[in-house]
Amino acid sequence: MIRINENYTKLKASYLFADIARRVGAYVAAHPERPVIRLGIGDVTEPLPPACVEAMQAATAEMARRETFRGYGPEQGYPFLREAVAEHDYAARGCRIEPDEIFISDGAKCDCGNIQEIFATDIRLAIPDPVYPVYIDTNVMAGRTGPERDGRYEGVAYLESTPANGYVPEVPSAPADLVYLCFPNNPTGAGATRARLAAWVEYARRNRAVLLFDSAYEAYIRDPEIPHSIYEIEGARDVAIEFRSFSKTAGFTGTRCAYAVVPKTLVAWDRAGEAHPLHALWNRRHTTKFNGVAYPIQRAAAAVFTPAGRQQTRALTDFYLGTARLIREAMAGLGLQCVGGENAPYIWVNAGRDSWEFFDLLLNRAQVVVTPGAGFGRCGEGHVRISAFNSRENVAAALDRIAAAIA
Numbered sequence: 001m002i003r004i005n006e007n008y009t010k011l012k013a014s015y016l017f018a019d020i021a022r023r024v025g026a027y028v029a030a031h032p033e034r035p036v037i038r039l040g041i042g043d044v045t046e047p048l049p050p051a052c053v054e055a056m057q058a059a060t061a062e063m064a065r066r067e068t069f070r071g072y073g074p075e076q077g078y079p080f081l082r083e084a085v086a087e088h089d090y091a092a093r094g095c096r097i098e099p100d101e102i103f104i105s106d107g108a109k110c111d112c113g114n115i116q117e118i119f120a121t122d123i124r125l126a127i128p129d130p131v132y133p134v135y136i137d138t139n140v141m142a143g144r145t146g147p148e149r150d151g152r153y154e155g156v157a158y159l160e161s162t163p164a165n166g167y168v169p170e171v172p173s174a175p176a177d178l179v180y181l182c183f184p185n186n187p188t189g190a191g192a193t194r195a196r197l198a199a200w201v202e203y204a205r206r207n208r209a210v211l212l213f214d215s216a217y218e219a220y221i222r223d224p225e226i227p228h229s230i231y232e233i234e235g236a237r238d239v240a241i242e243f244r245s246f247s248k249t250a251g252f253t254g255t256r257c258a259y260a261v262v263p264k265t266l267v268a269w270d271r272a273g274e275a276h277p278l279h280a281l282w283n284r285r286h287t288t289k290f291n292g293v294a295y296p297i298q299r300a301a302a303a304v305f306t307p308a309g310r311q312q313t314r315a316l317t318d319f320y321l322g323t324a325r326l327i328r329e330a331m332a333g334l335g336l337q338c339v340g341g342e343n344a345p346y347i348w349v350n351a352g353r354d355s356w357e358f359f360d361l362l363l364n365r366a367q368v369v370v371t372p373g374a375g376f377g378r379c380g381e382g383h384v385r386i387s388a389f390n391s392r393e394n395v396a397a398a399l400d401r402i403a404a405a406i407a
């Protein structure tokens with residue numbers, strides 16, 4: 001008799017965005033005359049930068065000719081892209097990352113979800129709350145947690161982001177083996193200073209732990225005090241894996257390209273206490289289960305690092321940050337406390353009431369969709385996430401409607 005992986009039955013039954021879609025769908029069906037503005041889901045709205053499109057088209061033309069056609073490429077990515085990443089994202093910031101420590105993939109979601117496969121199942125996890133759900137759900141699937149109770153899984157140490165700590169979790173006193181960090185954060189939009197990150201690196205060194213540093217929103221950092229990479233911190237090469245994505249940097253959410261950095265100096269231990277380089281394990285996993293990102297897409301990603309690409313992607317992130325500023329100012333004007341929006345495209349609003357209640361109020365009275373914070377974890381209760389990924393016109397209209405609805 002074929003049996004299922006019963007860890008899947010531990011997963012919380014409802015998925016946040018499915019719940020939102022159901023409520024919005026019901027509202028739209030009942031009020032087709034009132035158009036809804038969506039500031040909920042974190043998908044970009046602006047088209048690809050022209051430099052990326054041109055590179056993709058030129059690469060597609062190469063694929064059409066026998067002389068320049070390419071079949072399978074290297075699973076880890078073409079050298080031209082790995083070298084461009086190493087030079088522009090790392091060497092330019094003083095970080096020592098070699099091209100062959102960079103693994104090109106089709107998404108930071110997959111990388112963040114797949115990385116746990118190379119670690120033991122009986123390890124201690126530390127995961128932020130609120131959180132990008134992929135970190136916790138993939139560990140539940142793998143059997144690293146107990147059952148869920150009141151929105152938390154047994155056996156997980158939750159790193160709480162609250163108004164009291166400025167939404168940046170403190171380094172815990174208890175040891176953990178695998179720590180997920182996300183800065184600038186989804187959903188709170190909070191950034192971590194150099195001192196905070198240095199404390200995490202020190203914690204990992206002391207506990208022989210590994211940090212999984214998700215910096216999918218790195219391109220939104222404007223504050224010079226906020227590092228763009230964990231490798232800007234001394235010693236991080238020995239304790240951290242970093243995830244980056246072209247999704248929010250250059251509008252690649254539908255195009256799909258990202259990368260994971262696994263330094264060759266990073267090790268983890270077996271039961272007998274012998275150290276194993278994680279680079280070799282991840283290389284084995286990646287080459288066994290993944291066959292590379294399409295050549296035209298890698299060429300489009302490499303174009304991000306050309307002078308035109310850099311200028312265009314900067315304009316793109318500046319545009320979303322300008323929208324984020326409007327949202328922040330409007331929320332503050334309504335007397336609502338918020339963080340984020342300065343180095344991230346998300347604004348985390350302290351609603352001062354139940355987060356689904358606030359969601360329903362904005363949907364019913366303002367026809368604006370936001371994301372209820374409770375869907376991201378217990379600490380998200382009382383908050384909503386507003387995304388800056390929309391047109392200026394839509395955001396301006398949404399802010400007017402919110403002001404009228406809660407005035």
Ligand SMILES: Cc1ncc(COP(=O)(O)O)c(C=O)c1O
Pocket residue numbers: 042106107108109110112132182185186214216244245246247252253257258
């Ligand atoms: C924190 C975080 N990491 C990773 C991702 C996924 O990025 P990708 O599109 O590269 O899969 C997202 C997407 O929303 C995200 O918010």
